[in-house]
Amino acid sequence: MKTLGQFIIEKQADFPYAKGELSRLLRDIGIAAKVVNREINKAGLTDKLGEVGSINVQGEAQKILDVYANEQFISALSSGGECCLVASEENEEVVLLNQTVSKNAKYAVAIDPLDGSSNIDVNVAVGTTFSIYRRKSKEGPGQLEDILQKGTEQVAAGYIVYGSSTMLVYTTGKGVNGFTLDPSIGEFCLSHPEIKVPKSGIIYSMNEGNYVHFPEGVKKYIKYCQVEDDATLRPYTSRYIGSMVADLHRNLIKGGIYIYPTTASAPHGKLRLVYECNPLAFIIEQAGGRATNGYDRILDIEVTEIHQRESIFIGSEDMVLKAEEFMAEYSPREISKTV
């Protein structure tokens, strides 16, 4: 059995100039994930359910575990010394890390400390996402430019899913590997080597409660999946957990598509490009899948703000291509801007 730490060190050889900084940074993320996992597992017993009473920059009521997870990841990255700044869903501005420890830190990290917050109080799978960039600014305090980079510039990305088991899945641009937390030894162990997403699948995943506000192209794609016009075809099946990381993870393993398009209440989409769309798009592409906003590749989209939102079509290549066909036909870009 290979632990995450052993695997990271072993894979360091893939990067001839590596000095271990990225390995140590991934280690720090693994440590914070274990601490957060411990609290999530017993949240009902430790008053960690419910809201803290504050509203974050997204206008969402912050959950106690949103704030707790945020603090744990920022403190692990801060004491680890390999990260100069963090952009987080829970902080309006970037967080500059302790200058003494991180003076020469080479990396900047974006995180969604707790993804699927609406599910945390009801014991449904939630997640954490992380996206790692090499800083652009010279040493000293990190700069906004270090994190406002296109998704193509990510040097590593991944997520943790806190589900029936807890898994950490990540890529450094050389394939995707999954590690399951073995609570008896407190280690993430390699359980899913070289994950490849099936080219196609039968699962479509979106909040159909927003159906009437969806672009016409998405409505038509849903009807296509519901095989409205040919009952002989094998039916697709709808699955929606409401935690993007958990929906993405299921589709990564079984094949499927997750769509969060523009809606009337979210004209630019709901999900955030920097710490939700980009890390998951890097993972899915490295596993052989596809991630676009219905038109453009997510990883090529210009990043201008840390909390910028984007619509997302992500998952099995054939399914995303099919959905894009419907977008091109029924919601060609020009029209979709006005409707």
Ligand SMILES: O=P(O)(O)OC[C@H]1O[C@](O)(COP(=O)(O)O)[C@@H](O)[C@@H]1O
């Ligand atoms: O309730 P909706 O509109 O379907 O949105 C659910 C989506 O929003 C999210 O919860 C947003 O993430 P956060 O919970 O981190 O804010 C995604 O995980 C999920 O896929």
Ligand SMILES: [Mg+2]
């Ligand atoms: Mg999220």
Ligand SMILES: [Mg+2]
């Ligand atoms: Mg969140």
